[in-house]
Amino acid sequence: MARVLVAEDDSLTRRFIEETLEFAGHEVTSASNGAEAISTISTPGCFDAVITDYAMPHANGVDLIAHAQRVDPMISCIVVTAFRDLDLAMQAMQAGAVAFIPKPFKSMHLLTVLERALERRELADEALRLRFLAPMLERFTMVLANALESKDYETQEHSTRLVGMSDAIARHLGLNDGARSVIRFGACLHDIGKVAVPEALLRKPEALTPEERAIVQTHPEVGAAILADIDTWEDVRLIVRHHHEHFNGAGYPDGLRGEQIPLGARIVSVVDAFDVMRTGRPYQPARSYDWILEELQRESGSQFDSDMVAALLAVMPDEGATITVPPLDLQPERRAAVGRRQNEIAIEAWLRGDTSLIRKPVLPV
Helix, strand or coil: CCEEEEECCCHHHHHHHHHHHHHCCCEEEEECCHHHHHHHCCCCCCCCEEEEECCCCCCCHHHHHHHHHHHCCCCEEEEEECCCCHHHHHHHHHHCEEEEEECCCCHHHHHHHHHHHHHHHHHHHHHHHHHHHHHHHHHHHHHHHHHHHCCCCCCCCHHHHHHHHHHHHHHHCCCCHHHHHHHHHHHHCCCHHHHHCCHHHHCCCCCCCHHHHHHHCCHHHHHHHHCCCCHHHHHHHHHHHHCCCCCCCCCCCCCCCHHHCCHHHHHHHHHHHHHHHHHCECCECCCCHHHHHHHHHHHECCCECHHHHHHHHHHCCCCCCCCCCCCCCCHHHHHHHCCCHHHHHHHHHHHCCCCCCCCCCCCCC
């Protein structure tokens, strides 16, 4: 159920809209002119949507929409009008309208448009929450990963370095912020499955036996299983599961090859190997940059995707330096998801008499 403000000076039309919305279970507040409607919008969240006529006494629909957007930018505003005027449509869209319904209209059409507008509001609310929560979630994930690594490595900054270098490669490849976010989380949590590996094996200074190696090699599957119940992290889970796959198919756990391996996993794979060689492990001393470069070139196209090797070489930090992790701004992509561009195109088409882009409601049988 949504709280909807209806602003319409024609009493018959207003009553038709009220009855349609109330029948659908919405809570309706009505106003017979623009000034009255404006006076009812006083605080953010007082309404979920506004349905307004354009031509009304005292203040028109554009004035009402502009006021509503100033009070609550998240409110969904829908214009109902008999005018087929491009300037009017553009004014309404610029003021913040998300839909434009021509008179006369059927009740199902109105409900369909309102439903889409409310879905858009929910997406916008989610985008706003993510904008503030994503940096904190990423930092919490980093702290968790580094804490888990304390049982494996002498340093607890391995994941931080992997996130920085993986993100640098993603930016170099031109990936958008959404894809970069997935890769950063995957890099951060790539070894989370080692929580199930005995610490003695992770710290063993000698070479592992085949049986011990088989135990350690279960960590990608364990890590993927840990993340399995997070529905929105499927792409992150695939990075965790497949970051030890080899480009030639000789890796584990699934023996994927080439582009069967997710892009994020291919990035994390080469960055992980680079950092291991650069910093050393109990079983392997740190290597020189010249040695690392030779090894990366030798394994390019074999263990590693050659394109990812080239990207790593392009962004590789100077010896002794680290790559900082810049903050992500997920808002542009989310704003595109909830934006009005497609709606503007449909309105312009309708004003030209082309109805092919206007969404038709599905009537119940």
